[in-house]
Amino acid sequence: xxxxxxxxxxxxxxxxxxxxxxxxxxxxxxxxxxxxxxxxxxxxxxxxxxxxxxxxxxxxxxxxxxxxxxxxxxxxxxxxxxxxxxxxxxxxxxxxxxxxxxxxxxxxxxxxxxxxxxxxxxxxxxxxxxxxxxxxxxxxxxxxxxxxxxxxxx
Amino acid sequence: xxxxxxxxxxxxxxxxxxxxxxxxxxxxxxxxxxxxxxxxxxxxxxxxxxxxxxxxxxxxxxxxxxxxxxxxxxxxxxxxxxxxxxxxxxxxxxxxxxxxxxxxxxxxxxxxxxxxxxxxxxxxxxxxxxxxxxxxxxxxxxxxxxxxxxxxxxxxxxxx
Numbered sequence: 001x002x003x004x005x006x007x008x009x010x011x012x013x014x015x016x017x018x019x020x021x022x023x024x025x026x027x028x029x030x031x032x033x034x035x036x037x038x039x040x041x042x043x044x045x046x047x048x049x050x051x052x053x054x055x056x057x058x059x060x061x062x063x064x065x066x067x068x069x070x071x072x073x074x075x076x077x078x079x080x081x082x083x084x085x086x087x088x089x090x091x092x093x094x095x096x097x098x099x100x101x102x103x104x105x106x107x108x109x110x111x112x113x114x115x116x117x118x119x120x121x122x123x124x125x126x127x128x129x130x131x132x133x134x135x136x137x138x139x140x141x142x143x144x145x146x147x148x149x150x151x152x153x154x
Numbered sequence: 155x156x157x158x159x160x161x162x163x164x165x166x167x168x169x170x171x172x173x174x175x176x177x178x179x180x181x182x183x184x185x186x187x188x189x190x191x192x193x194x195x196x197x198x199x200x201x202x203x204x205x206x207x208x209x210x211x212x213x214x215x216x217x218x219x220x221x222x223x224x225x226x227x228x229x230x231x232x233x234x235x236x237x238x239x240x241x242x243x244x245x246x247x248x249x250x251x252x253x254x255x256x257x258x259x260x261x262x263x264x265x266x267x268x269x270x271x272x273x274x275x276x277x278x279x280x281x282x283x284x285x286x287x288x289x290x291x292x293x294x295x296x297x298x299x300x301x302x303x304x305x306x307x308x309x310x311x312x313x314x
Contacts, residue, residue, distance in 0.1 A: 010290060067212060087208035088288045123205045133201055133288070 008091040039081040042073040084115040189276035196280025204288040246311035255305035271299040
């Protein structure tokens, strides 16, 4: 069960953090931000690894690391954090709770598709001519689509 | 194709509009064409196109890889052809050579309109710069037209 998704800009400033359930609760909002930001270090580490591996490591590992989807970044007692970095250095982070409602584990492929969809939504959102690069995404449409994605997909 | 001609006509109208001075230069001096607006429009477009275009693309290895992407996919997406020649000095200067640049192919191949050529390359300079800016490469892009349908784009990458 996905808890929240975040879009982080090139300079690690959050562009959008959204989630479902108890939307008005400030505590929730804070813990969401905290969860998303815990993953950023791990994310940077993966990216750095990608760059160094390209020069000296095996081909198989390289092909894997060049993918945009970075997989599970970090897990806490209650949450799992997945990451995705686009070619334009926009970081997409997805947080799920460790135990899903049905008790089964969340499959990697599901998270991958969800993040790809989120990327598509993001690309659409920045094509809004009134949106300036680096600004927070305030579009209600984007918000609605993302919440839909969270509710329907994972 | 129909959508190509729409883009081409809109582009030439944007240039006409940008050059049109509402105050009117009454003193008779030929004003220096202000193409910064056209360049900025290109920048914004390039920035946004890039996000879509690189969606299905694996992460770029290095700067040269990025430039190759500009020459092939990016160019094909906009001008339906690839850059004919890419040169680099491996120190941040890249020269993209297009033998038949689309905005210039409709003009006479002689010297007749050579002085107007810079107007028609400004947008594309912005397009390249915007695309690169979104990929975290800040650059200066200039263009050079020596003989009519061919055009050279110089990309100078700013290193900090």
